[in-house]
Structure formats: structure tokens, C-alpha cells
Amino acid sequence: GGDEDGTSGTSNTPGVPPLPVIEGLTPPEDLNPDPHILEVDLVARPNAVALLSGDLTEMLNYNGQFPGPLLHARVGDRIVVHFKNELEEPTVVHWHGLRISDQMDGSPMIQNPVQPGESFTYDFVVPDAGTYWYHTHFHQIEQFERGLYGGIVVHEQEAPVFSAERMFMGDDIRLNFRNQVAVFQASGPDVGAGRVGNIVLVNGKPINDEGGPATFTMPRGAIERWRFVLATNALSYGLRIRGADARVIATDGGLLPEPFALDQVEIAPGQRYEFEVRPAADATEVVLEAMILVLDENNEVVEAPFEIARGTIEGEVSTAEPVYPTVTLPATDVQAENHDWKLSGAVVDGKVQFTINGVPAFVGEGHEHVVIETFEPNVPVKITLSSEVSPSHPFHIHGQFFQILERGGQPVFEPGLRDTVHVRGTETATILSYFENPGQWMVHCHISEHSENGMMADILVG
Numbered sequence: 001g002g003d004e005d006g007t008s009g010t011s012n013t014p015g016v017p018p019l020p021v022i023e024g025l026t027p028p029e030d031l032n033p034d035p036h037i038l039e040v041d042l043v044a045r046p047n048a049v050a051l052l053s054g055d056l057t058e059m060l061n062y063n064g065q066f067p068g069p070l071l072h073a074r075v076g077d078r079i080v081v082h083f084k085n086e087l088e089e090p091t092v093v094h095w096h097g098l099r100i101s102d103q104m105d106g107s108p109m110i111q112n113p114v115q116p117g118e119s120f121t122y123d124f125v126v127p128d129a130g131t132y133w134y135h136t137h138f139h140q141i142e143q144f145e146r147g148l149y150g151g152i153v154v155h156e157q158e159a160p161v162f163s164a165e166r167m168f169m170g171d172d173i174r175l176n177f178r179n180q181v182a183v184f185q186a187s188g189p190d191v192g193a194g195r196v197g198n199i200v201l202v203n204g205k206p207i208n209d210e211g212g213p214a215t216f217t218m219p220r221g222a223i224e225r226w227r228f229v230l231a232t233n234a235l236s237y238g239l240r241i242r243g244a245d246a247r248v249i250a251t252d253g254g255l256l257p258e259p260f261a262l263d264q265v266e267i268a269p270g271q272r273y274e275f276e277v278r279p280a281a282d283a284t285e286v287v288l289e290a291m292i293l294v295l296d297e298n299n300e301v302v303e304a305p306f307e308i309a310r311g312t313i314e315g316e317v318s319t320a321e322p323v324y325p326t327v328t329l330p331a332t333d334v335q336a337e338n339h340d341w342k343l344s345g346a347v348v349d350g351k352v353q354f355t356i357n358g359v360p361a362f363v364g365e366g367h368e369h370v371v372i373e374t375f376e377p378n379v380p381v382k383i384t385l386s387s388e389v390s391p392s393h394p395f396h397i398h399g400q401f402f403q404i405l406e407r408g409g410q411p412v413f414e415p416g417l418r419d420t421v422h423v424r425g426t427e428t429a430t431i432l433s434y435f436e437n438p439g440q441w442m443v444h445c446h447i448s449e450h451s452e453n454g455m456m457a458d459i460l461v462g
């Protein structure tokens with residue numbers, strides 16, 4: 001519960017400190033006066049958005065906002081979402097990364113998709129602090145590209161205090177010359193590699209063409225917390241921050257036991273990072289930059305950096321050092337059974353059919369998932385994911401966290417809890433999970449064209 005106008009910056013209840021404001025995204029109206037319950041209305045409906053000058057872009061959004069409202073709570077709080085489907089087709093809402101009950105997870109295998117005009121109440125307690133997000137999990141190729149997603153922040157009980165907190169959701173969208181979402185291809189490169197947009201968006205605003213990076217001011221002496229969600233369909237970014245001393249403080253599953261200095265980190269679709277950012281002594285601006293790899297005119301792979309957000313240094317503050325809570329991650333130096341998940345695909349009758357361990361999820365309207373594995377809860381298991389079809393699979397496991405141990409059989413430094421791992425090219429990635437959350441869970445590539453054409457299955461835990 002927040003105050004009447006729904007902002008999260010105030011709380012009138014003694015003993016419950018207000019949640020800090022998160023710059024960049026807009027919270028919804030909180031319908032519940034209980035400070036431990038966030039209760040909101042969420043409506044999926046068509047929405048016309050002024051993305052570029054000229055024609056409005058016909059999108060599908062939550063509450064007529066793009067991205068959808070920022071759900072902001074404290075770990076242990078209850079979130080109640082009165083969801084209504086005002087689309088012309090069924091949909092479900094998935095809370096990406098939250099380790100809640102499978103009944104509330106937005107899996108179309110468990111929850112009957114919400115039919116047009118119908119409602120469903122999602123009701124869960126948020127178990128883990130961190131940066132998460134929500135999105136449609138039905139006809140995802142179109143519904144997700146058309147803008148059905150939003151952010152979630154779950155604050156720590158003893159949260160470190162910063163001079164400001166910001167959140168950025170990165171995305172891209174492919175628009176035609178009339179500013180409309182371009183037609184979807186059922187075959188070809190969009191299916192092979194996943195559809196990539198021609199307009200880069202940050203918090204729903206275009207930053208190329210007429211846009212420019214998100215801008216704000218930052219005083220010298222600031223110590224800020226920046227959260228980044230990559231909501232692209234297919235493209236991974238290298239993230240770096242110029243003009244600051246920046247540290248990586250959190251990944252998908254919350255704070256790290258030990259922050260480390262940010263040089264450049266790779267983020268794949270679905271993943272999150274949090275950074276602690278201090279303007280450098282002589283800096284005039286602090287710039288969050290994304291780097292992608294493109295082919296130049298000689299067909300050489302080159303770096304193509306672009307600016308996502310720019311903070312201009314203005315004024316001065318003095319900020320107390322943030323105090324981070326002690327974080328311990330599950331042990332990784334354990335004996336664990338090794339499982340292999342092979343991500344593959346083939347052209348069957350002129351259509352691409354993607355598979356996990358040779359099993360395709362039913363393609364098309366049925367959305368049937370096959371259970372490929374059963375795990376005992378709280379028993380560590382290593383899974384080696386390999387891709388037999390390039391180029392890239394950001395692979396997501398619902399309702400669980402894992403840690404990334406190896407790539408190509410070699411140990412890697414990719415600390416922190418994850419719910420999504422980038423399986424790059426034909427390199428293997430080995431993860432370790434304790435499968436702590438019983439239930440039936442989807443596992444899939446986060447590239448919609450891959451998952452919806454078969455690279456999606458279920459696992460059972462318990």
C-alpha cells in the first residue's frame with residue numbers, strides 16, 4: 001500500500017519506511033491501504049502510443065502505459081493483481097523471475113489463458129528481493145513485440161540506501177514507414193535468429209532516430225542504484241558506464257555477495273543487472289552505453305556502441321556509503337548429477353521446428369508443453385545446455401534460480417543468481433540449480449520465435 005495517488009515514496013504507517021522512488025518508470029495506483037500489500041488493477045488493451053512523430057503506433061499495453069506500471073514492493077509483501085483482458089485474443093501474465101507458486105506463474109499450461117473480456121486475480125507473496133519484470137506468455141511473438149511488459153522491483157528488508165534509484169528497460173521494436181508494428185514473418189531470418197527491431201527503446205521511448213538517450217541530472221557526490229532489464233526479443237547487449245566508478249551489485253536473483261567493478265557485462269534478453277554508480281571526480285556526464293556487434297562493410301564483426309542514458313552532472317551532494325546486507329549463495333562446489341539439454345531445430349515441411357532434447361512443444365494454438373525432466377527439490381543438479389543451431393538462445397527457467405558455472409567446459413566468472421542464461425552460438429553453458437521451488441515450470445528460449453516454434457517445455461520439481 002502506498003498513499004492515495006499511488007506513489008511509492010510515502011507511507012503513513014509507523015514502522016514501515018517508505019520505498020524509495022524509482023526514476024524512469026511509473027507506479028500504478030495502490031488500492032490497498034495495508035503497507036504490506038500492493039493491490040493493483042492491470043488491464044491489457046490496445047493502445048495508441050506516440051513513439052515517433054507522425055502516426056501513433058498501435059500497440060498492446062498494460063493500463064495504457066508503455067512499459068506497463070512498475071510494481072514495487074518489499075520482500076515478503078503480498079501483491080494482488082486484478083487482471084483484465086481487453087484484447088481481442090486470450091493472454092496470460094508471467095512474472096519473470098519471481099519464485100512464486102506455479103498456479104500464479106502465468107503458465108498457459110496451468111492457468112487457463114484469460115479470454116477476451118475476462119479477468120483473473122494474481123495473488124502472491126514476493127519471496128526474493130531483486131529486479132524482475134512481467135510480460136505476456138501467450139502468442140508471445142506478437143503480444144510481446146506489441147508492448148505487453150512492465151517492470152517489478154522487490155526491495156530488500158534492510159535495503160542499502162542511495163542518493164537516487166533509476167530503472168531502465170531496454171527493448172527494440174520493428175516499425176514500418178507508417179510507424180506501425182511491421183508484419184510478422186513466419187519463416188526466414190526472423191524465425192531463425194529472432195526478430196530484431198529497427199527502433200531502440202528505453203523505458204518505452206525511442207533513442208535512435210528522433211529520440212536520444214534518456215536524460216537526467218546527477219549531482220557530484222551521488223551514489224545511485226541503477227537497475228537494467230533487457231526486454232529485447234533477440235538482441236544481447238554489452239553494458240558499460242562511462243564517466244563513473246560503477247560496480248555490479250546484483251543479477252537476476254538479487255544482490256551479489258560481493259560487488260565487482262564494472263568494465264563491460266553481457267546482458268541477454270530476459271536478464272537483469274543492478275549497478276552502483278558514482279560520478280567520477282572529473283566527469284561532466286555519466287553515460288550508460290550498450291554495445292552490440294554488427295558486421296561492417298567488409299563483413300568484419302565490429303562493436304557498435306550506442307547511448308542508452310545520460311546523466312549530466314549538476315550540483316553536489318554528500319552521500320553516506322550504502323550498507324549492503326550479507327548475501328550467501330548456495331554452494332557451487334558440490335557433487336551434482338549432470339543433465340544435458342540440447343537445443344536444436346530442423347526444417348520440417350518447410351517450417352522451422354525447434355526442440356529441447358529432441359522434443360518440440362506443440363506448435364501453434366495448442367501451446368502444449370511436454371514434461372522433459374523431473375527434479376527432486378533442494379538437490380543440486382548441473383545442466384549443460386548446448387545449442388546445435390546457432391546463433392543464440394537466452395534460456396529461461398521459470399520459478400527457480402541457478403548459477404552459471406562453465407562455458408565450453410571451462411569455469412567462468414559470472415557470479416550471482418540467474419533465471420536466464422545466454423547459450424551463445426554452439427558453445428555449451430553449464431548451470432547449477434537446487435530447484436528449490438516445487439511445481440510445474442516452463443523452460444524455454446526467451447526468443448519468442450524459438451519458444452513458440454517448439455523450444456519450450458516443462459519440468460516438474462517435487
Ligand code: C2O
Nearest residue numbers: 094096270396442
Ligand atoms: Cu520471461 Cu517464460 O518468460
Ligand code: CU
Nearest residue numbers: 393445447450
Ligand atoms: Cu533460442
